[in-house]
Amino acid sequence: MLERQTRKDQGAATTEGGLAVMSHDSAAAPETATRKLSGRRRKEIVAVLLFSGGPIFESSIPLSVFGIDRQDAGVPRYRLLVCAGEDGPLRTTGGLELTAPQGLEAIARAGTVVVPAWRSITSPPPEEALDALRRAHEEGARIVGLCTGAFVLAAAGLLDGRPATTHWMYAPTLAKRYPSVHVDPRELFVDDGDVLTSAGTAAGIDLCLHIVRTDHGNEAAGALARRLVVPPRRSGGQERYLDRSLPEEIGADPLAEVVAWALEHLHEQFDVETLAARAYMSRRTFDRRFRSLTGSAPLQWLITQRVLQAQRLLETSDYSVDEVAGRCGFRSPVALRGHFRRQLGSSPAAYRAAYRARRPQGDRAVDPEPSGGPRAGAPPEPAPLSPENGVPFQTRRTASPMPATAGSLPGQRSAP
Secondary structure (H helix, E strand, C coil): CCCCCCCHHHCCEECHHHCEEEECCCCCCCCCCCCCCCCCCEEEEEEEEECCCCCHHHHHHHHHHHHCCCHHHCCCCCEEEEEECCCCCEEECCCEEEECCECHHHHHHEEEEEECCCCCCCCCCCHHHHHHHHHHHHCCCEEEECCCHHHHHHHCCCCCCCEECCCCCCHHHHHHHCCCCEECCCCCEEECCCEEEECCHHHHHHHHHHHHHHHHCHHHHHHHHHHHCCCCCCCCCCHHHCCCCCCHHHHHCCHHHHHHHHHHCCCCCCCHHHHHHHCCCCHHHHHHHHHHHHCCCHHHHHHHHHHHHHHHHHHHCCCCHHHHHHHCCCCCHHHHHHHHHHHHCCCHHHHHHHHHHHCCHHHCCCCCCCCCCCCCCCCCCCCCCCCCCCCCCCCCCECCCCCCCCCCCCCCCCCC
């Protein structure tokens, strides 16, 4: 075991878990079949695997949740091991260097291993760290990836054939790079039993609370949430945070013009066949090309964009729900309500009411008339997703109860 390193000449400060921080002047889950925990591992030990270049905020989440004794508040204590995934010192954001008290060998004692972040979604993690994660999983440890930590789990092969999530901005890249992973960018976190993943920063707190709830019950998780001053459970998923952006690599592709046209004409009723025709491709070729570029089926992407546009109009205009449906290309308000509820877990009217209750009246501005309106005799709205036209895999264990419908990524299985 690596001994704890101290660097007094650089003003090392010690945090929970024995992590030495050097400042520089420069700027409840359903049951699932899991492996039996190896005899040398302990359920109450949580190992947090840190890498150089990782963001300090995400890295600190599991350290705070599992590394602070809050037994006075009714939270059972975990034993925290902070482990370096590569040779240190580990540089992080804010001009800091971290010296972890443990190395990869300490993971062998942990019943849970957390990867809170990875420095780059385009670079491979160290093979030694991947081997340690694979070995931990084989010995029954629970493996957790927060935000970009999912890329480390995927590189280790631990997400193959499994549902997973990550920050919505990185989900297309995760899906493209690891097509055997069933990526769902809408969930705050996904619990697949012995492998768990979460979305962006705050969702890491959600998943850590979920782990405490799974291990020790609602009362313990609620007590911890009160100490952290966060909700014990958040409803919904990442949909409310999605934007209209696509991976940068599409910018140089001929399909970019078709995508731009679609975004400018969402108020019109057109379908994927219309987009394929504009790209001078067959529907099958267009679907394949679109998936390879964006990580999403075109029908799913189109429905998601229409729902996102409906969100914006509900937030910024006084149009009725019927008018919003027409201005977003839905053939009827019923179609809007169905897709809206499946993606966001509420009706358009309830969403608008909740949004306005949180915002001062003067903050709202009425959108100007769009360049066009619903066209008479236009092609019908795309049919609801089905196993034949690309329904995403319905995760068995998710952070929110709503069914998966749009915005999913390649490789996803059809609902049974």
